[in-house]
Amino acid sequence: MEALEVALVLLAMVLVSSVIAQTVPKVSAPLVQIALGVLVALVAPHSIDITLDPELFMVLFVAPLLYDEAKNADKAALWKYRGPVLGLAIGLVIITVFALGYAVHAALPLVPLTAAFALGAALSPTDPIAVASISETASIPKRSGAILKAESLLNDASGIVSFQFAVAAAMTGAFSLANATGNFAISFLGGLALGAALGYLGNLLVRLVRRTGLENTTFHVLFEVLVPFIIYLVAETIHVSGIIAVVAGGLVNVISPRESNPSVSRMNIVSTSVWRVVSFGLNGVVFVLLGTQLPQAMEHTWEDTSISNEYLLVVVLALTAVLLAVRFIWVLGMTRFRARSLSRKGVPGCPTLREDLRESLIMTLSGAKGTISLAVMFNLPSLFPQRNLLIFLACGVILVTLLIATFVVPVVAPSKEPRNDGDRQKEAQSAIDILRGVIEELAARQTPENRYATQQVIASYNDRIARIKTSGDIQDELEIQLHLKCLDWERERTKQLVDAGDASPAVGYRNLVRLDRVESLLRHRAGNKTFSGLLARVRSVARKGIGALIQGLPDAVVADSLLERRKLQLSCAQHVISRLQKMLASPEIDVPAEVAGALLVEYQRAARSLASDSPSITALANVSRKTTDIERLALQLELEQIQTSYENGVVSRAFARRMRENVNLMQLDLGDSI
Numbered sequence: 001m002e003a004l005e006v007a008l009v010l011l012a013m014v015l016v017s018s019v020i021a022q023t024v025p026k027v028s029a030p031l032v033q034i035a036l037g038v039l040v041a042l043v044a045p046h047s048i049d050i051t052l053d054p055e056l057f058m059v060l061f062v063a064p065l066l067y068d069e070a071k072n073a074d075k076a077a078l079w080k081y082r083g084p085v086l087g088l089a090i091g092l093v094i095i096t097v098f099a100l101g102y103a104v105h106a107a108l109p110l111v112p113l114t115a116a117f118a119l120g121a122a123l124s125p126t127d128p129i130a131v132a133s134i135s136e137t138a139s140i141p142k143r144s145g146a147i148l149k150a151e152s153l154l155n156d157a158s159g160i161v162s163f164q165f166a167v168a169a170a171m172t173g174a175f176s177l178a179n180a181t182g183n184f185a186i187s188f189l190g191g192l193a194l195g196a197a198l199g200y201l202g203n204l205l206v207r208l209v210r211r212t213g214l215e216n217t218t219f220h221v222l223f224e225v226l227v228p229f230i231i232y233l234v235a236e237t238i239h240v241s242g243i244i245a246v247v248a249g250g251l252v253n254v255i256s257p258r259e260s261n262p263s264v265s266r267m268n269i270v271s272t273s274v275w276r277v278v279s280f281g282l283n284g285v286v287f288v289l290l291g292t293q294l295p296q297a298m299e300h301t302w303e304d305t306s307i308s309n310e311y312l313l314v315v316v317l318a319l320t321a322v323l324l325a326v327r328f329i330w331v332l333g334m335t336r337f338r339a340r341s342l343s344r345k346g347v348p349g350c351p352t353l354r355e356d357l358r359e360s361l362i363m364t365l366s367g368a369k370g371t372i373s374l375a376v377m378f379n380l381p382s383l384f385p386q387r388n389l390l391i392f393l394a395c396g397v398i399l400v401t402l403l404i405a406t407f408v409v410p411v412v413a414p415s416k417e418p419r420n421d422g423d424r425q426k427e428a429q430s431a432i433d434i435l436r437g438v439i440e441e442l443a444a445r446q447t448p449e450n451r452y453a454t455q456q457v458i459a460s461y462n463d464r465i466a467r468i469k470t471s472g473d474i475q476d477e478l479e480i481q482l483h484l485k486c487l488d489w490e491r492e493r494t495k496q497l498v499d500a501g502d503a504s505p506a507v508g509y510r511n512l513v514r515l516d517r518v519e520s521l522l523r524h525r526a527g528n529k530t531f532s533g534l535l536a537r538v539r540s541v542a543r544k545g546i547g548a549l550i551q552g553l554p555d556a557v558v559a560d561s562l563l564e565r566r567k568l569q570l571s572c573a574q575h576v577i578s579r580l581q582k583m584l585a586s587p588e589i590d591v592p593a594e595v596a597g598a599l600l601v602e603y604q605r606a607a608r609s610l611a612s613d614s615p616s617i618t619a620l621a622n623v624s625r626k627t628t629d630i631e632r633l634a635l636q637l638e639l640e641q642i643q644t645s646y647e648n649g650v651v652s653r654a655f656a657r658r659m660r661e662n663v664n665l666m667q668l669d670l671g672d673s674i
Helices: 002-023 029-043 054-071 075-080 082-107 113-122 128-137 142-172 177-211 217-237 242-255 262-302 309-344 353-365 371-378 387-412 421-444 451-471 477-499 505-525 531-551 562-585 593-611 617-647 653-672
Strands: none
Touching (some): 029 387, 054 217, 054 242, 054 371, 075 082, 082 113, 082 142, 113 142, 113 371, 113 387, 177 217, 177 242, 217 242, 262 371, 309 353, 309 387, 371 387, 421 653, 477 505, 477 562, 505 562, 562 593
């Protein structure tokens, strides 16, 4: 029961970290999760001592994380930058193992050299989550970013294999370079071949099940989740590297040909969502777990009188410096070699020494350590020499590299904050891609029964794409202000109709509530914190309460019919159209004509829809039911597409919020309009 409670607390902290990381985007999620873990350890009534079987830890955490990284790898970038990526993932890892190993042994002679090599191997991989977090707050060159992401995949595997050999040597006390090299080659190549074979076999099995018509979303997702565990366990059973096999299986999943049809697309969308949750959850649990173990690890090492605490801190900083220095020298050597090769080939615009120095510095500082390093350090056997001391050093180096990546890299490579024309074009293209994703998903869900309604909704999304292509933006400040003025005109018309007895108070209040909610959303988007904005929100809440009371009255009292609401909204739309036409005809118009014209077209489209023939309430409901259902589905899919783009770093948090508010406005209008 205690283990279950600890697991639930860890997952709860991961959930909290996802909210905090979005609220404070300049602080990376791993740092937030570590801080939450420390907080849990400090407030817990007793120390949280978590011990897992090393093999179970590797299977439970490392295998699925590496498989997900490999599955989502950019195969074009892997092939394009294969030289530098392999150099970083294999050459730099080996150099780092020996450099850090000898440095640790020299600074702390009580640590055996083989145990020091294990620490060096654990600290050689870079963290993909940290790289993704850095890219959101810093302007990393495109080439450097692609290499960093590809490196973080392959050096995980090579670092873990090196770690396993170092641990075996430390526990047995015997080490032979020749034997280690031979065993490494067998383990590496055997894992590569087995992983590729099992990955291909898995793809073959999925295609076979699909041809028989037995595949569904449940089978598809569960099979993909099971694959990394199966590959790892099979590889370890025949004594080849399970880690290498999992990475190879994930890469085969990426490069294998895929069938493209609506049902497969739908299953892939669900699979991506599931893997996103699994990956974030596992990464988060490891970092929160580090936070909970950090006070305990520090306490054991801190209270050890054989080594002064000040000296330990100096050792942590020195190891970080060695790690960064080795990485900088290696990366600079690669960039200069590339520059000279381009120069010899006569390629114009070769990078200068200053440009290479800057790129090398960015790639060095961006190589933060994270989940995999933590996972393998927790994987140390309980009887491993100087286990607590090594975990303390690893935690210290990981924290320092994360702090450097979070706060120093944005200073070295500051992001471009001001929105220029290029930023607007990028945002417009992102919005178009999101809308196209919705169209593809709607087409995949189309059936003979809903074909007409689906085509109508798809046509409306094509119109939105055309408008974005024309305007180059979603909605600007001038359009928002004019829209607010149109809402005032609609209120004015609603009150006139209620006072004249042409609309019932119930219908009038309901329409006013709708207008107040639209205004509240628009003012929130515009960042309006004035007294008028506050008054609008208070008025919206009050009218919503009155509307709820009125709707609770008997039907004999409340004459709130569908046709009456339709008639009222049509009259309001016609009133706004008249006012906008007068505005456009006036020589003293105070807004750009294209802004007023675009809003006029929107109201005219709404008026045409409201003015269409409606013989009865029943007929009206039957005709619009399917279209309304498809529209609601489309808006929900659009929200999912926006969230996916935000989580993948395609769009910024501010832009995603603006897009969501657009969808909220359309959902509100869909819910209150006839």
